[in-house]
Amino acid sequence: MVCAAIHVGRLPEDRVPAPQDLYALPGFASESPGRAGWIRPMGKDPLGHTVCFLGNRARFEVLERAVRQIGEKMGVSTADVLYVDTMPLANWLMRLGSLGSQTIRLDGLGAAIAARGVRAAYPGLVGLVRRTRAVLRGERPPRR
Amino acid sequence: MKVFYHCYGSSHTSVVAAAIHTGQLDRRRTPSLRELDRIPNFDRVRAADLGTVFFAGTGPDGEEVYVVGFGPGKDVIRRAVLSFLALKGVSPDDYLLVDALSRANWVVKAGGIASRRLGLVSLGRPIAALGIRQVYQRLVELVEETQAEVRRRKTLAGRGLP
Numbered sequence: 001m002v003c004a005a006i007h008v009g010r011l012p013e014d015r016v017p018a019p020q021d022l023y024a025l026p027g028f029a030s031e032s033p034g035r036a037g038w039i040r041p042m043g044k045d046p047l048g049h050t051v052c053f054l055g056n057r058a059r060f061e062v063l064e065r066a067v068r069q070i071g072e073k074m075g076v077s078t079a080d081v082l083y084v085d086t087m088p089l090a091n092w093l094m095r096l097g098s099l100g101s102q103t104i105r106l107d108g109l110g111a112a113i114a115a116r117g118v119r120a121a122y123p124g125l126v127g128l129v130r131r132t133r134a135v136l137r138g139e140r141p142p143r144r
Numbered sequence: 145m146k147v148f149y150h151c152y153g154s155s156h157t158s159v160v161a162a163a164i165h166t167g168q169l170d171r172r173r174t175p176s177l178r179e180l181d182r183i184p185n186f187d188r189v190r191a192a193d194l195g196t197v198f199f200a201g202t203g204p205d206g207e208e209v210y211v212v213g214f215g216p217g218k219d220v221i222r223r224a225v226l227s228f229l230a231l232k233g234v235s236p237d238d239y240l241l242v243d244a245l246s247r248a249n250w251v252v253k254a255g256g257i258a259s260r261r262l263g264l265v266s267l268g269r270p271i272a273a274l275g276i277r278q279v280y281q282r283l284v285e286l287v288e289e290t291q292a293e294v295r296r297r298k299t300l301a302g303r304g305l306p
Contacts, residue, residue: 036219036220036223037217037219037220037221037222037223037224037227038223038224038227039224039227039228039231040227041231052231054223054224054227055220056217056220056224057217057220058214058215058216058217058218058220058221058224059194059215059216059217061195062194062195062213062214062215062217062221063195063217063220063221063224064195065194065195065196066195066197066212066214066221066224066225067221067224067225067228069195069196069197069212070148070197070210070212070225070229070239071225071228071229071232071234073146073148073197073208073210074146074229074232074234074238074239075234076229076232076234
């Protein structure tokens with residue numbers, strides 16, 4: 001969600017956002033457990049790409065393969081879809097915050113912990129977005 | 145219309161449900177261990193193939209039947225598939241995503257873990273097949289519900305109704 005927000009310009013790249021900026025993201029402060037997996041649009045980037053996000057507790061490569069292959073069987077072109085795994089950048093505070101807000105329903109406490117984790121990981125998240133943009137511009141090969 | 149049966153590893157409940165659906169297995173009697181062993185992909189798909197979609201055949205109303213394993217987090221992957229297809233404009237009336245794992249018992253799961261995860265094929269495969277025999281009628285019911293839904297959607301589509 002945070003990477004998608006950076007990508008479309010809803011969060012800054014040159015500074016770490018305030019917790020309030022993170023709470024303002026849809027679902028950041030209060031996310032129901034049954035939402036994981038739903039693909040939600042965040043907006044469009046300056047090049048016109050639709051940027052979406054989803055929570056993923058499954059194995060990334062399995063989810064990507066299943067979505068891609070079922071899409072192909074249904075006649076949907078998936079060549080224009082770039083999947084980006086942000087989980088390797090999730091620190092323990094982000095995981096703990098997510099657990100707090102989604103699993104044991106302590107929304108306020110969970111969001112505060114997650115925001116602290118996001119702020120700590122923020123430079124890495126900006127870096128991932130920049131690498132993703134480079135892939136979209138054809139300057140880097142997609143991850144395989 | 146396309147039907148996707150999914151389970152954990154596309155090795156047991158989904159392939160048997162698909163085999164019943166496509167007429168490879170007789171729904172009026174429980175298959176023998178040998179008959180189960182002859183089903184393509186039964187207890188044979190590798191963990192590295194999770195998420196891969198396999199064609200299983202064609203159903204009685206012309207629907208294409210596939211099997212796929214979602215591994216852990218099946219609910220998350222189900223939602224991802226459903227929302228992806230919706231974003232791409234695919235009508236939900238054109239496909240069915242059917243959870244075959246919900247009809248498994250602990251015997252099927254234990255056999256599957258022994259065979260597919262631990263590599264103890266000679267031990268796990270017969271246990272999984274035994275479990276499948278125990279839940280066979282549940283799988284037949286699942287297929288009959290699925291085929292009824294396929295027919296219902298075809299009838300509505302024929303009348304031009306959503």
